[in-house]
Amino acid sequence: GAGVSQSPSNKVTEKGKDVELRCDPISGHTALYWYRQSLGQGLEFLIYFQGNSAPDKSGLPSDRFSAERTGGSVSTLTIQRTQQEDSAVYLCASSLLQGGDSPLHFGNGTRLTVT
Amino acid sequence: AQSVSQHNHHVILSEAASLELGCNYSYGGTVNLFWYVQYPGQHLQLLLKYFSGDPLVKGIKGFEAEFIKSKFSFNLRKPSVQWSDTAEYFCAVKNTGGFKTIFGAGTRLFVKA
Numbered sequence: 203g204a205g206v207s208q209s210p211s212n213k214v215t216e217k218g219k220d221v222e223l224r225c226d227p228i229s230g231h232t233a234l235y236w237y238r239q240s241l242g243q244g245l246e247f248l249i250y251f252q253g254n255s256a257p258d259k260s261g262l263p264s265d266r267f268s269a270e271r272t273g274g275s276v277s278t279l280t281i282q283r284t285q286q287e288d289s290a291v292y293l294c295a296s297s298l299l300q301g302g303d304s305p306l307h308f309g310n311g312t313r314l315t316v317t
Numbered sequence: 318a319q320s321v322s323q324h325n326h327h328v329i330l331s332e333a334a335s336l337e338l339g340c341n342y343s344y345g346g347t348v349n350l351f352w353y354v355q356y357p358g359q360h361l362q363l364l365l366k367y368f369s370g371d372p373l374v375k376g377i378k379g380f381e382a383e384f385i386k387s388k389f390s391f392n393l394r395k396p397s398v399q400w401s402d403t404a405e406y407f408c409a410v411k412n413t414g415g416f417k418t419i420f421g422a423g424t425r426l427f428v429k430a
Contacts, residue, residue: 244423245407247418250417258417261417306353306363308353308360
C-alpha cells in the first residue's frame with residue numbers, strides 16, 4: 203500500500219516568510235509524528251498526534267512553529283517568519299498504535315532551505 | 318531526559334569486513350530499542366527492534382543487535398558487510414508504553430567494493 207507522503211519534497215524560501223509542510227500518513231495509522239533532521243544532529247522530535255487526543259508539542263523549538271492534524275489524517279507543519287537556522291529536512295512518520303509493537307513509518311521528508 | 322549516543326559518526330569498511338556500530342542510551346525505565354536505516358535517496362526504514370524476550374534480535378539483511386541492559390547498550394552487528402549496506406544508521410529508544418521515540422545522531426557507513 204501507499205506509504206507516508208510528504209509535500210513539497212524541496213522548499214526554498216526567503217528569511218521572514220511563512221512556510222507550510224504537508225504530511226499524509228498511512229491510512230489507518232492513528233499516530234503521527236514530525237521530526238527535524240539537521241546535518242550531524244540526528245532526528246529531533248517536534249510534535250506528536252494520537253487520534254483525537256491533544257497533541258504533544260513539547261519538541262517545538264519556538265512559537266513560530268505550529269502543527270495541525272485535520273480529521274485525524276493529514277497534518278500540516280507551519281513555520282512562521284522563517285530563519286536560516288530553520289533550514290533542515292522535516293520528516294513525518296506515522297505508526298499504527300501509540301505504544302507496543304509499532305515502529306515508525308517515515309516519509310521522504312521536505313528539505314527546507316531558508317536563504 | 319532520554320538520550321541516545323552513537324559512538325561513530327562515520328565508518329568506512331571494505332566488503333566482507335565485520336561491522337559493529339555502538340549505541341548507548343540513558344533512561345532508567347523499561348525501553349523499546351530500534352535501529353533504523355536510511356539508504357541513499359530513500360526514506361528511513363526499520364532495520365530491527367527489541368521489545369522483550371531474547372536480547373539478541375535479528376533484522377533484515379543479516380543484521381543483528383544485542384541488548385545489554387547492564388550497559389544500556391544496543392549495538393548493531395553484521396558479520397560481513399556488502400557494498401549495498403552503504404547507508405546511514407540510526408539507533409532509537411522509546412520508553413515502553415510511551416510514544417516519543419528518541420534518535421541518535423546517526424552513523425554514516427560507507428562500504429568500499
